[in-house]
Amino acid sequence: MVSEALSFILQLLIFPGFLFIICLAFFSEWVLRKFVARIQNRMGPTYTGSGGILQPFADFIKLLGKEDIVPAFAERTYFTLTPLLCLTLPLTALFILPMTGHRALISFEGDLIFLAFIFTTLTIMVFLGGFLSGSVFSMVGGVRAATQLLGYEIPFLLALFGPAIPASSLSISKISTWQAQNNAWGLWTQPIGFGVLVICLLAELELLPFDIPEAETEIVAGWNVEFTGRRLALVRLGRDVELVLASTILADLYLGGPQQVWIIPPIIIFLAKMFACLLLIGYLKTLFARFRIDQVLSGMWKYVIPAAMIQFIILKLIW
């Protein structure tokens, strides 16, 4: 009993828990920066650590040492709360996603709904943090984030719940296990849903075709314009963890998640799938230019929501 509890705590803190996820977050930011730089014919970070691998970590440590400013017009409580929740919400979500084996660290029937709840809460925190920072730019950024939510929320949920139908379960661990055992990856059985989910995750992560809430050339830095020092460090780490979360969702719900192939352990297979999804996201991010907010809303309602619905209907006809 005691050893079980101890091993659970160790798992929570070290291996598929906090330490592993945070290292993975820094590493995936480096991978993304290097990948984007190579596409743009640049080198990317080179001199910090071998091949610049410590660059995201150096950024984080530097930000921790900077002066902490709370603007006079900011709402102090939410200004402190938003960076904390920006980090803790995606971390919590990563615990319910299977990484090392068939079962996630915390798994219960209906954790898919919990995941959807966390994603919506994140956007609402972004909106609150931007709106209550007391700057015009951050206010515009927060409002844009909330407006964008109206566009991508519905197709995102439809694509998220698509893989639950063939597996007839609302638990992420069961869905990925079912896909791995029956060799029916979501990518092959419902390709339109995969595309819709990738588009909506790009919008959720505020990456390039949809980086309207933090459009640097229009509204300075969007909703995080007033964050400095420790708060900015937490916001940026939260963004990195969210990147890991997005690629993990794609790997778990549409690519079968961690599965044993021959003698290769599940974690290696999982990391390979995760980084494939990460590079897909990075490739799309580099390829496109930013849309306007009205183009995003009309495009989502005209094309992406019908596509998600068609996928759902096809799925219902088959299963």
Add this chain to the structure above:
Amino acid sequence: MIKKSIWIYHLNTGGCNGCDIEIIDVLTPFHDAERLGVKLVGSPRHADVILLTGPITRQSMEKAINAITAAPDPKFIVAIGSCACGGGIWYDSYATVGGIEAFYKILRERGVKPPKVIYVPGCPPRPEAILHALAYFKGLASKKIKKRVFVEK
């Protein structure tokens, strides 16, 4: 730790855009300052180093002071181009403050502690010179110029 990741904020105080185009040259693929951990940020709240160009016109002085006070400590200023270093050909014009030293005098009068400054002269300075200034922060390069004040006879 600031040596390992330098986030720069580009502050044009009424320059002719010559230096600004050279700064763009530093950041774009050919010179690629991201190798050194340099990143362009949009907000002075995120900045470590402020790249100041232009002779600081009276119109832009208040905004420049706002931007510099908004940046969190520790912060540095890199004065880029002849105008920012000493006023350039506008050193005695009524419309400009006349370079960073006169600007620092005004800052001290207002009770703002002026950050440390690094000079990059030239009209405009080559992108390599700007990179040299950034490498000087990282301890990769040493100082190349000495201070010498020109006196009109």
